[in-house]
Structures are given as C-alpha cells and as structure tokens.
Amino acid sequence: MSSSISPLAPEAFPALPEIGGVTLRVARARYKNWDRCDLTFVTLAPGTAVAGVLTQSRCPSPEVEWCRAALPLGTARALVVNAGNSNAFTGSRGRAAVEAIAARTAAHLGCQPSDVFVASTGVIGVPLPVDKAEAGLDAAYAAAPCSWEDAAATIMTTDTFAKGARAEVTVAGRPVKLAGIIKGSGMIAPDMATMLGFIFTDAAVDPAFLQQALSDANSATFSCITVDGDTSTSDTVLAFATGVAGNRLLDSNDVEGAHEFRAALKDLCRELAQLVVRDGEGAQKLIAITVEGAESDRSAHRIAMSIANSPLVKTAIAGEDANWGRVVMAVGKAGEPAERDRLSIRFGDTQVARNGLAVEGYDEAPVAAHLKGRGVEIGVDLGLGEGRATVWTCDLTHGYISINADYRS
Amino acid sequence: MSSSISPLAPEAFPALPEIGGVTLRVARARYKNWDRCDLTFVTLAPGTAVAGVLTQSRCPSPEVEWCRAALPLGTARALVVNAGNSNAFTGSRGRAAVEAIAARTAAHLGCQPSDVFVASTGVIGVPLPVDKAEAGLDAAYAAAPCSWEDAAATIMTTDTFAKGARAEVTVAGRPVKLAGIIKGSGMIAPDMATMLGFIFTDAAVDPAFLQQALSDANSATFSCITVDGDTSTSDTVLAFATGVAGNRLLDSNDVEGAHEFRAALKDLCRELAQLVVRDGEGAQKLIAITVEGAESDRSAHRIAMSIANSPLVKTAIAGEDANWGRVVMAVGKAGEPAERDRLSIRFGDTQVARNGLAVEGYDEAPVAAHLKGRGVEIGVDLGLGEGRATVWTCDLTHGYISINADYRS
Incomplete structure (x- = not known):
C-alpha cells in the first residue's frame, strides 16, 4: 500500500446511507x-x-x-x-x-x-x-x-x-x-x-x-x-x-x-x-478525453482509448506540455476511420489544431493554465460523423514506475 | 538528443562496406x-x-x-x-x-x-x-x-x-x-x-x-x-x-x-x-518474448505484443522482478485464444509456471541472475497449436518518463 494519498482524492469519504437488507x-x-x-x-x-x-x-x-x-x-x-x-x-x-x-x-x-x-x-x-x-x-x-x-x-x-x-x-x-x-x-x-x-x-x-x-x-x-x-x-x-x-x-x-x-x-x-x-498509480492529473465526429460511438471509444493509453500523451500531460502532435499520433494509430485534414484538437476550451494543422497564433496562456490544474480535458473532433465517446485516464509519472518497478511479487 | 548513450548500445558503429552506385x-x-x-x-x-x-x-x-x-x-x-x-x-x-x-x-x-x-x-x-x-x-x-x-x-x-x-x-x-x-x-x-x-x-x-x-x-x-x-x-x-x-x-x-x-x-x-x-527511450534491458503453441502465428504475434506493450510487465523487468503473474495478465487481455490451464511460462531457461499454475519450488537463483543481465528472455507456451512468434522490446524505466515528460513540443 502506498504511503501517500493521491492528490486527486476527494477531501473525505462520502456519507453513504444505510441500505436496508x-x-x-x-x-x-x-x-x-x-x-x-x-x-x-x-x-x-x-x-x-x-x-x-x-x-x-x-x-x-x-x-x-x-x-x-x-x-x-x-x-x-x-x-x-x-x-x-x-x-x-x-x-x-x-x-x-x-x-x-x-x-x-x-x-x-x-x-x-x-x-x-x-x-x-x-x-x-x-x-x-x-x-x-x-x-x-x-x-x-x-x-x-x-x-x-x-x-x-x-x-x-x-x-x-x-x-x-x-x-x-x-x-x-x-x-x-x-x-x-x-x-x-x-x-x-x-x-x-x-x-x-x-x-x-x-x-x-x-x-x-x-x-x-x-x-x-x-x-x-x-x-x-x-x-x-x-x-x-x-x-x-x-x-x-x-x-x-x-x-x-x-x-x-x-x-x-x-x-x-x-x-x-x-x-x-x-x-x-x-x-x-x-487513484491511478502515480496519478497527478485526471484526464477526460472526448472524441466527437467519429463514424460511430464505438469508433469514437476506440480512438479515445488509443489516446488514453498512449504513454507519450500521458507523459506529455505529466509534463504539462500541450503536445497535441502526440494526440495526432494516437488518433492515427487507432486503426479507426480518421482523416488527417479534418482533424481538430482542443485542450480545455482552447482550439490548438483545426482541419489538419495548428491554429496559427492560438493563445497559449489559457492552455498552459489548464494543463497546470488537476483536471485536464482533451477534445478531438474527427469531422466525419456523429459518433461520440468520453473516457477518463490519468497521467503517467515517475510514481507509476516507482510503484511498479519496486513492487515484488 | 540524450546526453548519455544507451547501455544496450553496441561497442562501436560497424564497418559498413561501400555500396556501388x-x-x-x-x-x-x-x-x-x-x-x-x-x-x-x-x-x-x-x-x-x-x-x-x-x-x-x-x-x-x-x-x-x-x-x-x-x-x-x-x-x-x-x-x-x-x-x-x-x-x-x-x-x-x-x-x-x-x-x-x-x-x-x-x-x-x-x-x-x-x-x-x-x-x-x-x-x-x-x-x-x-x-x-x-x-x-x-x-x-x-x-x-x-x-x-x-x-x-x-x-x-x-x-x-x-x-x-x-x-x-x-x-x-x-x-x-x-x-x-x-x-x-x-x-x-x-x-x-x-x-x-x-x-x-x-x-x-x-x-x-x-x-x-x-x-x-x-x-x-x-x-x-x-x-x-x-x-x-x-x-x-x-x-x-x-x-x-x-x-x-x-x-x-x-x-x-x-x-x-x-x-x-x-x-x-x-x-x-x-x-x-x-536505443529505446530509457531502456536498460533488451527483452525477447517468444510465444509458442498458439492457434496461429498471427495469434502468437498478438499475444507477444500484448506482453511486450504491458507497462506492468515492462516495469517488472525494470525492477528485475520475475513477476510472471503480470505475463499471465497480458496473455489474458490479448483477446486471442488462450486456455489458462494449459499456459506455461519461462524466464530465461527456467520454467516458472506450467499448465496454469506456479512450478512448485522452482530454483529462483538462475531466474534472478537472468533478470540482472542486459538481455531478458520470456517464453510463453499456450499449449494449443503450432503458432509461434518472437518480438523484442525494452523495459519501462524512470528514464522513459524523464525523456517524455520533459520533452517540450
């Protein structure tokens, strides 16, 4: 058991009601x-x-x-x-x-x-x-x-x-x-x-x-x-x-x-x-990833999971780096329908890429502020259809390595 | 570019011949x-x-x-x-x-x-x-x-x-x-x-x-x-x-x-x-994973890749821990035909699990010695068919996190 409580933990255990039976x-x-x-x-x-x-x-x-x-x-x-x-x-x-x-x-x-x-x-x-x-x-x-x-x-x-x-x-x-x-x-x-x-x-x-x-x-x-x-x-x-x-x-x-x-x-x-x-091992940030505009909800889910499981995306968030190129990579590798030149990406409320390329001169200040917080939102719009999914993950930090490389079976 | 050379690098660049044309x-x-x-x-x-x-x-x-x-x-x-x-x-x-x-x-x-x-x-x-x-x-x-x-x-x-x-x-x-x-x-x-x-x-x-x-x-x-x-x-x-x-x-x-x-x-x-x-980012060990006895070569490849991409397997090897339970987990999640009670696993030349459970009292000394080296071999036999594949990966270390959480886009 870890000695320190996750920084993403709620303040207290909630008051749960008695359940008859x-x-x-x-x-x-x-x-x-x-x-x-x-x-x-x-x-x-x-x-x-x-x-x-x-x-x-x-x-x-x-x-x-x-x-x-x-x-x-x-x-x-x-x-x-x-x-x-x-x-x-x-x-x-x-x-x-x-x-x-x-x-x-x-x-x-x-x-x-x-x-x-x-x-x-x-x-x-x-x-x-x-x-x-x-x-x-x-x-x-x-x-x-x-x-x-x-x-x-x-x-x-x-x-x-x-x-x-x-x-x-x-x-x-x-x-x-x-x-x-x-x-x-x-x-x-x-x-x-x-x-x-x-x-x-x-x-x-x-x-x-x-x-x-x-x-x-x-x-x-x-x-x-x-x-x-x-x-x-x-x-x-x-x-x-x-x-x-x-x-x-x-x-x-x-x-x-x-x-x-x-x-x-x-x-x-x-x-x-x-x-x-x-309470993800080593987690410092809770990341919500929403994929919209996919060919189906299932396709959106798979692409969102490809992003959520990418070690390069997760380490970028750990480093508070708006490295949306890694999001592009994770969309590309998902094996689901995607068209590079229709792809748009946002961090928090700030659109950083639109229709296949960087938004010229987007305001980096709100993106940097968003990434410094405990909750990070990544939005991807594929521009293909109505499919939509949201998944949740955490960042990948030194804490994960410490917990799992030191754990003895 | 990283300042230190991978410990897995060859001693020198090989003498390559001139190629006419x-x-x-x-x-x-x-x-x-x-x-x-x-x-x-x-x-x-x-x-x-x-x-x-x-x-x-x-x-x-x-x-x-x-x-x-x-x-x-x-x-x-x-x-x-x-x-x-x-x-x-x-x-x-x-x-x-x-x-x-x-x-x-x-x-x-x-x-x-x-x-x-x-x-x-x-x-x-x-x-x-x-x-x-x-x-x-x-x-x-x-x-x-x-x-x-x-x-x-x-x-x-x-x-x-x-x-x-x-x-x-x-x-x-x-x-x-x-x-x-x-x-x-x-x-x-x-x-x-x-x-x-x-x-x-x-x-x-x-x-x-x-x-x-x-x-x-x-x-x-x-x-x-x-x-x-x-x-x-x-x-x-x-x-x-x-x-x-x-x-x-x-x-x-x-x-x-x-x-x-x-x-x-x-x-x-x-x-x-x-x-x-x-030269894998942060690599300290080269891991060869061989899967045999699968229903097909393709199935063996997918299972081998599921093991090779598992962060829990990769951190276990980084920690020099013969945590074969994580190999079982990675076989189980691959989505390919597998029967738990026919599954056998070896580290190096030492069989650690056979037909779905740990080999009682296997000699831990050669396993520990094998895991301390630069080259680690994991062998999995599914006991189902003739399918076979070998894949190569490296361990997952603090070095990977340092390189990728600090890299700025």
Missing part, C-alpha cells in the same frame, strides 16, 4: 504479513437480486468463474471479498479455495453456496490459503457490523484512499437508495468490467432487469476508464438489490421509475469509475 | 537551433530499384504520402532525410515543402521529382521550412561524400547512438553487398513499418521482387519490435538496389541466389530493428 462486517484474515482488516463479509436479505459484469480476460481468476456460474441464478445472500491475494492462476487449489469459502458462508447463513459471491484481489499465482479464509470468515461472522468506509478500506490493495459513492432516486413514489464501494489503482483497463466494485440498493429489482441496467451503465462508465491499459484477471462489478424499499418490482423499462433508477445507477457507476482513475 | 552526403539545414548536420542526401545510380514499407497511421506525414505515391514507379535517384522536424500534420504547407525538396533535388540531378524519396523525423505540427531545406540541399550537393556513420548520425533525433548493419551474400557466383542505417528510439510500435530505416545494396533486383522481399522481411523484423506501443506518423523503411554488382537480375524466387538474397535482407532488417529497441 445489507449488513457489512470485516475481519483480519492476514492474507499478507500486515495488521489490517483484509476480509469483507456482506450479508444480504433473502430474496436479494444480483447482477454483475466480469473481466473478459482469457485467464480469469476462479472467483470470476464462480461468479459467472452463479449470476444466471439471479439471487444472492452474501458477498465475500479478500484483499492481498487474487488467487488467480492457481489451478485446482484456487478453485477449491473459492468452493470452501462459499461452503463455509452457506453453512453460517443456511443458504446455497451459489448464493455466495466471492471476489479476491492482490498478487497473482499464490493459492488463497483456505485456513486463513475460513478463520477470517468465522471472525467476521461473529463481529459487529461496520461502516461503509471500513468496508471500502478493507477491499483496498495498492489504493491510496477508500472509495464510495451514493445515489437516491424515487421509484413510483418510493424513495430508493443506492450505495457503492470500489477498489482499483493499477492494472486498470476494464474490458466490460473493472477491478472490484460493489453496488447495493434497497430497491426491488428483477435480476434480468438489474443485469441489463448494470451492463448498460458499465459500457459508459467502467469500460471508459484506463490507468495503464492492463486488464486484470479479476475485474468484477456486482450489483445487489435487496428489495427492502418495498417499491413495485422494477422488471422492465415500462415500470414507473425504471428510467430514473437506471439513470441513478449509471451516475453512481460513473462516480465510482472516476474514483479509480483518481 | 550509392553516394552519401550530409549538411547543416539547421531545422532546430543546433550545430549538427541534420540533412542527409543520398544519390543513387541511374536504374536503381526501390521498395518500401510505410506507416499504417491514418495521420501520415506528407513525406509518407509522397513515398507511397512514388514507390509503384519502382525507380529512385535520390533520398533526402530531414532530422528535427517531422513535417507531419502541417496541411498544404507540409505537402508544398516535400514537393519543393523533390523539385530542387531533381533539378540538381537531372531526374524526375518522383525519383526522389523524402523522409523527415522530429516534432509534429510545424511545417518544414522550405528555405532551410533548399539551402541545406544545395550545401549537401556541393559537399564531399561522407561515411555511413556520418549519415547514420545525421538522421538521429532522440537516438543516443548511430545505428547501422551490413550483410554480404553471393548471388549466382557474384558477391553482393547490403548496408543499412536506421533511427528510432521512442514512438516505436511499427505497424508494417518502422521509424526511418534505409537499406542499400549493389545487387540488381527487380522492384516488384525487392518489394516482396522487403515486405516479407518487415513482417518478421520491424513489425516485431515495440518500445512504447505508440506508432509514428512517419515510419518509413526504404530499400534501394543499384545493380552495380552486375548479377543476373533477381526477379523471382526461381533465380539462383534469390533465396540467399532474401535471407540476407531479413537478417539485416532484424539487426536494424533490434538496434532501435536497444
């Missing part, structure tokens, strides 16, 4: 040689609906495979999160560890093992020690409930601050609450999912509809962030709906309040996703 | 505020055949467009290379500069402008000053011929050492020579081409056959290197064959010596490509 507990499983809580145990009211998006990696962790198998059943009674050991690439011993965690939890709660969702994060290649996991689970089960901030801190690894967000929405006259926590700092380039994120709501939501809403939100939020272009083996976002709010079941877009619920869920996901970028 | 000259065009030669002017005997591979960027420089238009004609009389200004993304003024250079050169030599090949490297977005180019050309035309090392040094930008390689081969009893020079250090992820590389031979070769041989060689050499995953707007490799050696024209694979010539050309290209990686 959700109880949080943490314990020390001591997966690493540290004195901190590293096991999070969340119990969920009977009848809780669940949805999830998981890494597309071809080398997923057994936790990801477990969740993928359990999600179609649509119901959840518990979530267990281990920090310090990802349990990925551990063969049959890793699978056995996940099965043992689910079985132990099911025995405590009197539910099916398939009602237990498991996620782990940390070093790859070391089987999760079953004895530590079981002792940690037993300790957590006996512990007093804890706060959202405690749970958000317990799922952290290289993160420098605990991350949470909230939303409230009225569904057909009933107030409904959402709260989410997330962790992630490096190995962040989610492909249909991101690191570990957990969203809880007291709304009554049909699992299939919750899945649809989460997948939609994901494509505009978690799938639009990158720290280093490296996609984790363990990326997992799960959403749990306990139904305690007592609203009429949300099971289609035609139900009153469905639209509002989806919008609130997407806002919450965007906030959580941006918190991960704000 | 090729005359090298350099001059000071002063494209930047520096006191060094920055314009290279190569004259070629009448009847010289030419072939080339150019960047696939959608935002190519006007030089690349000029070469692309001239290549099908198959003949060359001159090559002009400008260092310090890439002339990319400069609209009609950039195109006019290239046309002016070709016209001035054609007037000196009494040839067609389309016989003049032009390449430029340096900052993006500033039109190449025509007056400086023309004065530089005139000075070069009047200058005495120079050495290969002088020419190789004159095409450099952020390179820390001049790069050249040679080959000799007998074509149907006739000795034939090849010599090549190249530059490149950052913005290196060639897509069917690389930075600026120039190959000269006195062999008599038909242009179409030369193109075929160069494209083949390129796919196994320049297309297999990456420094930072960023593809330049200006990548260009040109091969010139003057025919002065007097061999029977090489115009098909059936001609005696054709196979030997192609093999020599490929060896030369591989050597030049590796020299670029050896």
Whole structure:
C-alpha cells in the first residue's frame, strides 16, 4: 500500500446511507504479513437480486468463474471479498479455495453456496490459503457490523484512499437508495468490467432487469476508464438489490421509475469509475478525453482509448506540455476511420489544431493554465460523423514506475 | 538528443562496406537551433530499384504520402532525410515543402521529382521550412561524400547512438553487398513499418521482387519490435538496389541466389530493428518474448505484443522482478485464444509456471541472475497449436518518463 494519498482524492469519504437488507462486517484474515482488516463479509436479505459484469480476460481468476456460474441464478445472500491475494492462476487449489469459502458462508447463513459471491484481489499465482479464509470468515461472522468506509478500506490493495459513492432516486413514489464501494489503482483497463466494485440498493429489482441496467451503465462508465491499459484477471462489478424499499418490482423499462433508477445507477457507476482513475498509480492529473465526429460511438471509444493509453500523451500531460502532435499520433494509430485534414484538437476550451494543422497564433496562456490544474480535458473532433465517446485516464509519472518497478511479487 | 548513450548500445558503429552506385552526403539545414548536420542526401545510380514499407497511421506525414505515391514507379535517384522536424500534420504547407525538396533535388540531378524519396523525423505540427531545406540541399550537393556513420548520425533525433548493419551474400557466383542505417528510439510500435530505416545494396533486383522481399522481411523484423506501443506518423523503411554488382537480375524466387538474397535482407532488417529497441527511450534491458503453441502465428504475434506493450510487465523487468503473474495478465487481455490451464511460462531457461499454475519450488537463483543481465528472455507456451512468434522490446524505466515528460513540443 502506498504511503501517500493521491492528490486527486476527494477531501473525505462520502456519507453513504444505510441500505436496508445489507449488513457489512470485516475481519483480519492476514492474507499478507500486515495488521489490517483484509476480509469483507456482506450479508444480504433473502430474496436479494444480483447482477454483475466480469473481466473478459482469457485467464480469469476462479472467483470470476464462480461468479459467472452463479449470476444466471439471479439471487444472492452474501458477498465475500479478500484483499492481498487474487488467487488467480492457481489451478485446482484456487478453485477449491473459492468452493470452501462459499461452503463455509452457506453453512453460517443456511443458504446455497451459489448464493455466495466471492471476489479476491492482490498478487497473482499464490493459492488463497483456505485456513486463513475460513478463520477470517468465522471472525467476521461473529463481529459487529461496520461502516461503509471500513468496508471500502478493507477491499483496498495498492489504493491510496477508500472509495464510495451514493445515489437516491424515487421509484413510483418510493424513495430508493443506492450505495457503492470500489477498489482499483493499477492494472486498470476494464474490458466490460473493472477491478472490484460493489453496488447495493434497497430497491426491488428483477435480476434480468438489474443485469441489463448494470451492463448498460458499465459500457459508459467502467469500460471508459484506463490507468495503464492492463486488464486484470479479476475485474468484477456486482450489483445487489435487496428489495427492502418495498417499491413495485422494477422488471422492465415500462415500470414507473425504471428510467430514473437506471439513470441513478449509471451516475453512481460513473462516480465510482472516476474514483479509480483518481487513484491511478502515480496519478497527478485526471484526464477526460472526448472524441466527437467519429463514424460511430464505438469508433469514437476506440480512438479515445488509443489516446488514453498512449504513454507519450500521458507523459506529455505529466509534463504539462500541450503536445497535441502526440494526440495526432494516437488518433492515427487507432486503426479507426480518421482523416488527417479534418482533424481538430482542443485542450480545455482552447482550439490548438483545426482541419489538419495548428491554429496559427492560438493563445497559449489559457492552455498552459489548464494543463497546470488537476483536471485536464482533451477534445478531438474527427469531422466525419456523429459518433461520440468520453473516457477518463490519468497521467503517467515517475510514481507509476516507482510503484511498479519496486513492487515484488 | 540524450546526453548519455544507451547501455544496450553496441561497442562501436560497424564497418559498413561501400555500396556501388550509392553516394552519401550530409549538411547543416539547421531545422532546430543546433550545430549538427541534420540533412542527409543520398544519390543513387541511374536504374536503381526501390521498395518500401510505410506507416499504417491514418495521420501520415506528407513525406509518407509522397513515398507511397512514388514507390509503384519502382525507380529512385535520390533520398533526402530531414532530422528535427517531422513535417507531419502541417496541411498544404507540409505537402508544398516535400514537393519543393523533390523539385530542387531533381533539378540538381537531372531526374524526375518522383525519383526522389523524402523522409523527415522530429516534432509534429510545424511545417518544414522550405528555405532551410533548399539551402541545406544545395550545401549537401556541393559537399564531399561522407561515411555511413556520418549519415547514420545525421538522421538521429532522440537516438543516443548511430545505428547501422551490413550483410554480404553471393548471388549466382557474384558477391553482393547490403548496408543499412536506421533511427528510432521512442514512438516505436511499427505497424508494417518502422521509424526511418534505409537499406542499400549493389545487387540488381527487380522492384516488384525487392518489394516482396522487403515486405516479407518487415513482417518478421520491424513489425516485431515495440518500445512504447505508440506508432509514428512517419515510419518509413526504404530499400534501394543499384545493380552495380552486375548479377543476373533477381526477379523471382526461381533465380539462383534469390533465396540467399532474401535471407540476407531479413537478417539485416532484424539487426536494424533490434538496434532501435536497444536505443529505446530509457531502456536498460533488451527483452525477447517468444510465444509458442498458439492457434496461429498471427495469434502468437498478438499475444507477444500484448506482453511486450504491458507497462506492468515492462516495469517488472525494470525492477528485475520475475513477476510472471503480470505475463499471465497480458496473455489474458490479448483477446486471442488462450486456455489458462494449459499456459506455461519461462524466464530465461527456467520454467516458472506450467499448465496454469506456479512450478512448485522452482530454483529462483538462475531466474534472478537472468533478470540482472542486459538481455531478458520470456517464453510463453499456450499449449494449443503450432503458432509461434518472437518480438523484442525494452523495459519501462524512470528514464522513459524523464525523456517524455520533459520533452517540450
């Protein structure tokens, strides 16, 4: 864990509401040689609906495979999160560890093992020690409930601050609450999912509809962030709906309040996703990249990601250098339709290139001032069509090298 | 230009042979505020055949467009290379500069402008000053011929050492020579081409056959290197064959010596490509990544590139850390067929993971010793098929950040 907090961190952990049907507990499983809580145990009211998006990696962790198998059943009674050991690439011993965690939890709660969702994060290649996991689970089960901030801190690894967000929405006259926590700092380039994120709501939501809403939100939020272009083996976002709010079941877009619920869920996901970028390893600046005028939204997204993953663009921003030539390079290499002589680029509100060449004598002062801030906006207009996308990333600094060249497996 | 020479540089510039029909000259065009030669002017005997591979960027420089238009004609009389200004993304003024250079050169030599090949490297977005180019050309035309090392040094930008390689081969009893020079250090992820590389031979070769041989060689050499995953707007490799050696024209694979010539050309290209990686920005180690057992060679190449471009793998090697979990991650994110439980990984000669999990109690001493050296080998066996590829990259260090966050456009 890093000793200094990201300069992009919010001032404080937000005040998250209690969510009916959700109880949080943490314990020390001591997966690493540290004195901190590293096991999070969340119990969920009977009848809780669940949805999830998981890494597309071809080398997923057994936790990801477990969740993928359990999600179609649509119901959840518990979530267990281990920090310090990802349990990925551990063969049959890793699978056995996940099965043992689910079985132990099911025995405590009197539910099916398939009602237990498991996620782990940390070093790859070391089987999760079953004895530590079981002792940690037993300790957590006996512990007093804890706060959202405690749970958000317990799922952290290289993160420098605990991350949470909230939303409230009225569904057909009933107030409904959402709260989410997330962790992630490096190995962040989610492909249909991101690191570990957990969203809880007291709304009554049909699992299939919750899945649809989460997948939609994901494509505009978690799938639009990158720290280093490296996609984790363990990326997992799960959403749990306990139904305690007592609203009429949300099971289609035609139900009153469905639209509002989806919008609130997407806002919450965007906030959580941006918190991960704000804690990007070595990050000094949060960069929003908007590509417009592409042939399609998908094409715009790919070009934006090509810019966001370019080490030359990211180091230029770290150096507070308006090096838009590197943006041109990243557009050119994206492999998507682009015409050099229609391309326009802005930093903040200042147009620096238009229709394929530099804007003669543009005012450099506002650009320099913009680049000195913590938030940087890059805008690209391809001039081809209506496709549009925004993605978020951070700059690439000496801090990233220090964190990752010194990290020992 | 960096002040310190890459630790991966060869001890000295090699002794390159004179190539009949090729005359090298350099001059000071002063494209930047520096006191060094920055314009290279190569004259070629009448009847010289030419072939080339150019960047696939959608935002190519006007030089690349000029070469692309001239290549099908198959003949060359001159090559002009400008260092310090890439002339990319400069609209009609950039195109006019290239046309002016070709016209001035054609007037000196009494040839067609389309016989003049032009390449430029340096900052993006500033039109190449025509007056400086023309004065530089005139000075070069009047200058005495120079050495290969002088020419190789004159095409450099952020390179820390001049790069050249040679080959000799007998074509149907006739000795034939090849010599090549190249530059490149950052913005290196060639897509069917690389930075600026120039190959000269006195062999008599038909242009179409030369193109075929160069494209083949390129796919196994320049297309297999990456420094930072960023593809330049200006990548260009040109091969010139003057025919002065007097061999029977090489115009098909059936001609005696054709196979030997192609093999020599490929060896030369591989050597030049590796020299670029050896001068990768901030590089401390040369990393060779071999992927075997893939479903196809193409799939193996993509997986190898996913590993080679992963900042987490590259920083692990910089830290001399045998963090094979990051290799697993990079295989998983490549989007190519892979089965976690068949995956095996080695560092140097030591197998560290086999069939989806760590090799229990493998000897760490030879791995640690291997990682301390200048050359690191990573081997991945997917266990699926016969596909195979090797790519070369360098580690990601504080040096890369220093060079690119401090560089001012």
